[in-house]
Amino acid sequence: MHYHQVTLKNGLTLITVQKPGKLFSLNLGLQVGSLMEGDQEKGICHFIEHMLFKGTVYEDNETLNRRIEMMGGDFNAYTDYISTVYSVSALREELLESLNILHEMIAHPAFSAEEMEKERGVILSEMRSALDDPEDITHRNLYEKAYATSPLRYDVIGTEESIGRLTAEDLQRFHHTHYVPGRAILILVSSYSHEEAGILVEKTLGQWQGSKTPPIPWVFEKNQPGIHTDYKDMEQSTLAILYSFPLKEEEKLPLRVLNYKLGQSGNSILFRELREKRGLAYDVYSDLDLTENIQNLVIYTQVSDESLENTLEVIQEILEDIKTGAYFHQDDLNMMKKVMKTSIYGTLDSIHDLSAFLLDEVLNHQDPREFEKDMAKLEKVTLKDLVAVSQKVFSEPTIFMLRGNPDDEDHTDYGE
Structure with a gap:
């Protein structure tokens, strides 16, 4: 480059x-x-x-x-x-x-x-x-x-x-x-x-002229765990789960790898378990934000109201199983490494993606050429690294459910 x-x-x-x-x-x-x-x-x-x-x-x-x-x-x-x-x-x-x-x-x-x-x-x-x-x-x-x-x-x-x-x-x-x-x-x-x-x-x-002002500081805040519910007249209910976590720099790459398999790929764990095996949801995804002092992961899906509690239980069981080493095998890890390499090379080939990628890196105080080192680090990521970071991330979530049954008498907000 x-x-x-x-x-x-x-x-x-x-x-x-x-x-x-x-x-x-x-x-x-x-x-x-x-x-x-x-x-x-x-x-x-x-x-x-x-x-x-x-x-x-x-x-x-x-x-x-x-x-x-x-x-x-x-x-x-x-x-x-x-x-x-x-x-x-x-x-x-x-x-x-x-x-x-x-x-x-x-x-x-x-x-x-x-x-x-x-x-x-x-x-x-x-x-x-x-x-x-x-x-x-x-x-x-x-x-x-x-x-x-x-x-x-x-x-x-x-x-x-x-x-x-x-x-x-x-x-x-x-x-x-x-x-x-x-x-x-x-x-x-x-x-x-x-x-x-x-x-x-x-x-x-x-x-362009103007004097540089000191940056406005903000600090990382851990999410407040709890289950919260609200209601809206709609056909299906929604479920979102948020985890926030202070990560070390060396833990970010294993989490990116884990998140791809968890809820980013077309054959993700969440998609396979919720849609393909159980027929609970049409779509489900996980979104990872590693911006400095934000650092959170959100899981989101939409399901029928009668399936909402079951869906939450299944997701929590999946995450607990991941923390014990289930779901991930060496073949999966090798595949995820290939996918991440393909994504990086795809970014390099597109002027639009490359420009946006480089800006994100600089805004997050990273060397824009750090991806070259990440390619080497990627080869060293192990299954043990995935388990370790999952144990650090998947604990004490904030859960919000928007239920599609506004006439339900149980309007409990468990986070209060």
Whole structure:
């Protein structure tokens, strides 16, 4: 991988990877996400992300978005717990225009009060539409029950109350403090040489000014164990189980391997046991987040209400069996190693996946080339390592059930 990293004079971190091709893919990540928001600011990072597409001091909303459209590529953004990311993929010759647009959006947003009121309605509509999604409701309630003080209790989008009270001045103040080049990382994968790419970035985002502010600290919080239940008029019930854990660096790779076989693959343990053997669920998955100071694993499924308790028992039995060494054999481990290698090489071959992957690594304070070492470490992962990490992870879960029988008289919340 033809990789190069440099810090510009204004503090922006630039990472370029030279790959032949007619397209480029870039990700500009700001190290500010919902975990950094104050109690009165919930959803402000996501709101700012929306507003950066609503005009700059140089041109209005319509003109800006026409310029983006004329590039003929993909221009997008998202906000998560630790970052706000702007991504662009387009033809090679559109790189300079893309960087110009990004610079204007990032450094000189208009924050028009009129546009903000329109976007407030859009965000509130987005928020309310999620109330019709059982999976979304389940995850939101699960995190709210799992954490007592962590900002993880709140959805990235914020609350109706917080979104309703934010002003243009609030957004401007937060943007001025946190949208600074010293907290920005630009990953560019293209056929440009490192020198050529550096010149283009220096001409555009290199002109972005702002003093770096100290990072806003947050600490790991262990989930609060318990079983919680709520009700909604719907056809099926949902079940979500959350485990959080402080892991050592050397334990993360075995957990990634374990999680793939647990609930990520098409032939996962959970899928095979719940759907293929017992016919309890159409789909089931596990999701692993190893972001610093988050570190949790969530299992989710949807089943008929009469099967809910049985499904929970089966999952808990599976996890207990895994902790004793069941389910995993050397052939399984060898297969999972091949799958992970295939995934890594697939990422390297795609400019879009590679750009996103490298940004995730840097945002998590990892050497972006660490995957090369992981390939060697992967060969040394043993069945004993999988058992050891499962014993550390699978204990004292937070469980949330959204039941599809609102007339049930037993509305017990066992976590209270």
